[in-house]
Amino acid sequence: MMNKKDSRQEEQGEQVKRSILNNMIVLPFIPFLLAIGVSFYFFTTALQSNTNSSLKRIVNDHRDMIESFLMERKADLELITNTFDFEQINEKESIDLIFENLKKRSNAFVDLGLFDSHGVHVSYSGQYQLKGKDYQEEHWFKEVMQKGYYISDIFLGYRNIPHFVIAVRQGTGEARWALRATIDTLFFEGLVSKVRIGKTGEAYILNKNGIAQTLKRSGGIQILEKDPDASDFPVPENGIQAFVKSDFTGNTYLYATTWLKNKEWLLVVRQEKKDAYDSLYSALYISLIIMLIGGTVILMAAVFMTERILKKIQQLGREKETLGHQLIRASQLAEIGEMAAGFAHEINNPLQIIKSEHALVETLMEEVFETLDPGKNEDMVDIKDSLAQIKLQVNRCAEITQAILKFGRKNETKQQPLDPCRIIPEIVQMIEKKAMVGGIKFIKNISEDTPGFMGNPSQFQQVMLNLFNNAMDAIAEQHGVSGGVLKIEACHKDENFLAIKITDNGKGISPENIEKIFSPFFTTKPVGKGTGLGLSVCYGIIKSFGGTMEVTSEQNVGTCFVVTLPAIHQ
Amino acid sequence: MEKMRMMLVDDEERYLQTTQKLIEKKGVEVLTALSGKEALEKLKSKNIHVVILDVKMPEMDGNETLKAIKTLYPLVEVIMLTGHATVDSAIDGLKSGACDYLMKPADIDEILEKAREAFEKRQRLEEKIRIAQSKKFMRSPREILKDDNE
Numbered sequence: 186m187m188n189k190k191d192s193r194q195e196e197q198g199e200q201v202k203r204s205i206l207n208n209m210i211v212l213p214f215i216p217f218l219l220a221i222g223v224s225f226y227f228f229t230t231a232l233q234s235n236t237n238s239s240l241k242r243i244v245n246d247h248r249d250m251i252e253s254f255l256m257e258r259k260a261d262l263e264l265i266t267n268t269f270d271f272e273q274i275n276e277k278e279s280i281d282l283i284f285e286n287l288k289k290r291s292n293a294f295v296d297l298g299l300f301d302s303h304g305v306h307v308s309y310s311g312q313y314q315l316k317g318k319d320y321q322e323e324h325w326f327k328e329v330m331q332k333g334y335y336i337s338d339i340f341l342g343y344r345n346i347p348h349f350v351i352a353v354r355q356g357t358g359e360a361r362w363a364l365r366a367t368i369d370t371l372f373f374e375g376l377v378s379k380v381r382i383g384k385t386g387e388a389y390i391l392n393k394n395g396i397a398q399t400l401k402r403s404g405g406i407q408i409l410e411k412d413p414d415a416s417d418f419p420v421p422e423n424g425i426q427a428f429v430k431s432d433f434t435g436n437t438y439l440y441a442t443t444w445l446k447n448k449e450w451l452l453v454v455r456q457e458k459k460d461a462y463d464s465l466y467s468a469l470y471i472s473l474i475i476m477l478i479g480g481t482v483i484l485m486a487a488v489f490m491t492e493r494i495l496k497k498i499q500q501l502g503r504e505k506e507t508l509g510h511q512l513i514r515a516s517q518l519a520e521i522g523e524m525a526a527g528f529a530h531e532i533n534n535p536l537q538i539i540k541s542e543h544a545l546v547e548t549l550m551e552e553v554f555e556t557l558d559p560g561k562n563e564d565m566v567d568i569k570d571s572l573a574q575i576k577l578q579v580n581r582c583a584e585i586t587q588a589i590l591k592f593g594r595k596n597e598t599k600q601q602p603l604d605p606c607r608i609i610p611e612i613v614q615m616i617e618k619k620a621m622v623g624g625i626k627f628i629k630n631i632s633e634d635t636p637g638f639m640g641n642p643s644q645f646q647q648v649m650l651n652l653f654n655n656a657m658d659a660i661a662e663q664h665g666v667s668g669g670v671l672k673i674e675a676c677h678k679d680e681n682f683l684a685i686k687i688t689d690n691g692k693g694i695s696p697e698n699i700e701k702i703f704s705p706f707f708t709t710k711p712v713g714k715g716t717g718l719g720l721s722v723c724y725g726i727i728k729s730f731g732g733t734m735e736v737t738s739e740q741n742v743g744t745c746f747v748v749t750l751p752a753i754h755q
Numbered sequence: 756m757e758k759m760r761m762m763l764v765d766d767e768e769r770y771l772q773t774t775q776k777l778i779e780k781k782g783v784e785v786l787t788a789l790s791g792k793e794a795l796e797k798l799k800s801k802n803i804h805v806v807i808l809d810v811k812m813p814e815m816d817g818n819e820t821l822k823a824i825k826t827l828y829p830l831v832e833v834i835m836l837t838g839h840a841t842v843d844s845a846i847d848g849l850k851s852g853a854c855d856y857l858m859k860p861a862d863i864d865e866i867l868e869k870a871r872e873a874f875e876k877r878q879r880l881e882e883k884i885r886i887a888q889s890k891k892f893m894r895s896p897r898e899i900l901k902d903d904n905e
Contacts, residue, residue: 530811533838534767537860541773544863548780583860 202495209487217479225472229465236439236461240382241425244441244454247380247388251445251452254293254376258351259334261290262364266355271362274299275308284310287366293376295348295367300326302361311367313344329354329363336446338392339370339408347408349373349398370408374399377452385457390450391415398450405434418442418451429458521705522725529586536582543575588722589705600639600730602753605675605685606631608642612649613673616657625660625669632676636683636752640730648723652687652746655719658710659691659744678749682732685748693740702736759874760802762786764794764820765809765836777863783870791820798828804877805870807857810837810848818847825852830880832873836861 265274265283274280284297296311304321320326329335329352337349352365377399380388387402395415397406406412413433418440419426427441437458445452459466550572554565609631620627653671660669670690678684694702701707705721727734732750761778763771763785771787778785786803788794792815794806806824810817821833835848835856845856854873857866 530838533859534770538767538770538773540860541770541777541863545773545777548777579860587858 198495198499201498202491205494206487206491209490210484213483213487214480217483218476221472221476221479225468228468232462232465232468237427237441240439240441240454240456240461241427243380243382243386243388244425244443244452247377247454248443248445248452251377251390254373255336255351255446258291258293258366258368259336259353261287261294262351262353262366263334266353266364271299271301271356271360274364280308280310293368293372295369297367298365300352300363300365302330302359315343318343325350325352325365326363329365330361336449338396338449339398341409370399378402380454382454382456383460383463385460386454387456388452388454390445390452392450393448415451418453421451518705518721525589525705529589532582532586536579536586539575539579543572543579547572547576588719600641602637603640603642603645604637605635605683606633608645609649609673609675609685612646612653616650616653620653620657620669620671622666623657623661623669624664624667625657625671628670628672630672630674632674634677635675636677636754638683638730638732638750638753640750641726644726645730648726648748649687651719651723652748656687656689656691656744659693660689661691663690663692663741677752681752682749683752685750686745687748688743688745690743693742693744694736694738695740699736699738703734757878758784759804759871760784760786761805761807761870761874762788762794762797762803763807764788764791764812764817765807766790766812774863774866778867781863781867783867791815791817791823794820795823795827798824798831803831805873806831806833807866807870808833808835808853810835810845818851821848821851821853830877832877834866834869834873 265287269279269283274283280297280299284294287294287297296309296313296315298306298311298315299308300320301307304319304323304326306316306318306320309316325335325337328337332354334351334353336351339347339349341347348367348370350365350367352363354361354363356362377388377390378401380386385403389401390398391412392398395412395418397408397410397412400406400408414430418430419428419442421442421444423444425441425443427439429437429439431437438455439458439461440453440455442451442453444450550565550568557565610629613627613629617627656671657669660671663669668690672686672688674684674686674688676684698707698709703720703724707721724734727748727750730750732748735747735749736744737747738744761783763774763778764787765771766789768789771789775785775787786797786801788797790812794808797803798806808817808820808824812820815823817835817837821835824831824833829852833848833853835845835853836859837845837848837856838859845853848856854876855869857869
């Protein structure tokens with residue numbers, strides 16, 4: 186039965202523990218995850234837009250720079266064609282001079298050539314043998330004759346080396362001529378790829394067909410090869426196009442593109458996504474670490490708190506159980522008391538009759554005795570003795586019923602404030618003489634700050650006298666007529682209670698008796714010497730004052746009664 | 756000097772009989788009544804000095820009877836006989852005009868002693884009344900006539 190109850194309680198405890206633990210873990214996790222999630226989301230979106238716009242800005246700046254470079258080079262040539270006429274340039278050595286000057290303006294120039302209206306290379310300054318070659322059918326020549334100037338894509342040409350040219354035309358009709366300069370591809374490439382973003386940021390140029398015009402810093406494609414990624418680039422209309430795309434090597438890049446040179450060239454700036462979002466990944470790692478540590482802390486705190494709460498609950502449960510037992514005991518005591526009181530009250534009437542009958546018999550016997558023959562005296566003595574016994578026993582019954590009535594009586598007495606500093610010495614005075622006769626040393630120790638309490642003075646006196654008398658009986662049994670010590674102390678116990686302590690060095694109470702000491706009809710005294718109601722009455726009185734009564738005892742050493750009473754607050 | 760005449764009021768007949776015998780043996784005249792009503796009836800016709808009144812009785816209980824006696828015959832002394840061990844139940848009686856109380860079971864001697872005390876008290880009171888009246892008569896002898904007229 187007991188085991189079954191225990192296991193059920195354990196199961197219940199287990200359930201409570203689980204639900205507390207769940208709540209303790211889930212509840213803090215919700216705001217915790219929300220906080221991390223929201224901050225992570227805002228951080229990443231801010232980072233992404235930031236990265237995108239910086240990439241766009243770089244493309245924009247870079248385009249302006251390359252465009253202005255090309256325009257400057259074109260302007261250089263136009264300066265020459267506007268300053269000199271065809272003959273002047275065609276003069277012996279003069280083109281070399283012009284080229285020298287041109288190189289001073291920009292190191293990008295590799296060579297310079299003069300062409301007549303039929304595309305014949307009439308004059309040349311540079312390291313290749315190109316003079317006299319016919320360019321009439323070349324694409325660039327047709328373009329320059331038509332448009333007035335032309336900047337070519339990278340091509341191989343007669344020299345069979347990738348390069349590009351800038352050409353300008355001067356004059357009209359048959360008098361047309363053109364000046365062409367080759368741009369150093371290395372120089373131009375340096376210019377284009379100068380962009381540095383993060384570790385993997387790079388810039389390169391493709392023509393409108395996706396043919397590489399400059400090298401990528403990351404390699405992979407030769408000049409004049411077709412870029413396999415370019416085919417599905419989104420086309421920037423007029424501004425800058427930004428997008429994310431995986432290239433043929435499988436790496437994902439952030440791209441920003443824009444047109445150059447009248448939509449003939451496409452400037453591409455790209456950065457590996459991993460690199461661009463580097464701080465994003467560290468943010469992610471930090472978030473993960475925080476989550477891990479925070480989660481562990483929450484878990485540990487939850488487990489710890491649950492243990493504590495459970496312990497508290499268990500403790501409360503135990504307290505409740507003892508309280509329940511006490512309540513049951515108290516109500517049982519009250520019932521017994523009431524029953525006993527009714528019983529005692531009813532017994533009193535027959536006792537009264539017995540008593541008066543006895544008195545009558547006694548009186549009648551006196552009369553009969555006088556008229557009796559002296560020889561029968563012996564019987565008369567027996568009868569008298571018997572009558573005396575009846576009287577004694579009736580009185581004993583009366584004593585018991587009176588004690589029961591005192592115990593079982595409902596609290597109808599008026600209570601008044603009592604000052605222990607005054608009332609205790611008064612009571613002590615009443616028994617001091619008796620104590621002296623018994624050779625008992627009386628120690629009074631009533632501290633002056635002992636607060637007052639509510640109670641009925643005669644009842645309180647009854648309690649004190651009962652305790653003193655018990656103590657003196659116990660002392661007499663242990664020490665005879667000398668060596669006894671009886672101590673009465675009173676003091677402030679705590680804010681709300683005062684304690685009155687009565688200690689003796691008598692024979693003590695055995696452990697099996699101490700349990701029953703406040704029960705009615707329990708006595709260790711010989712039959713006829715005590716009713717066994719004294720302490721239970723005291724207990725009831727102190728309880729009616731709102732106090733408690735406790736006892737500790739050691740056999741052959743002494744007993745200590747502690748009466749705790751609620752203090753009056755002044 | 757006038758002899759004390761007392762009355763016992765209790766619902767236990769046997770107790771009344773025995774106690775009556777005992778008290779009479781001591782040379783005191785005693786009447787008995789089984790209920791409050793009977794007691795009031797007897798008080799009407801007989802001059803009784805002290806009433807021993809049981810508190811717990813059927814119908815009219817001791818306290819009610821006491822109040823009735825005190826309003827009708829204020830000079831009659833009443834001693835309450837209580838089954839309760841506490842003073843408290845007797846206090847009510849004392850407040851209503853009883854002169855003393857006794858706890859059950861009470862000795863015959865105890866009852867007689869208290870009754871005598873009450874009787875003496877009553878006699879002292881009657882003495883005072885007599886003196887007061889005689890003073891009044893001395894001041895104005897016509898008062899006697901007035902008293903007679905009433």
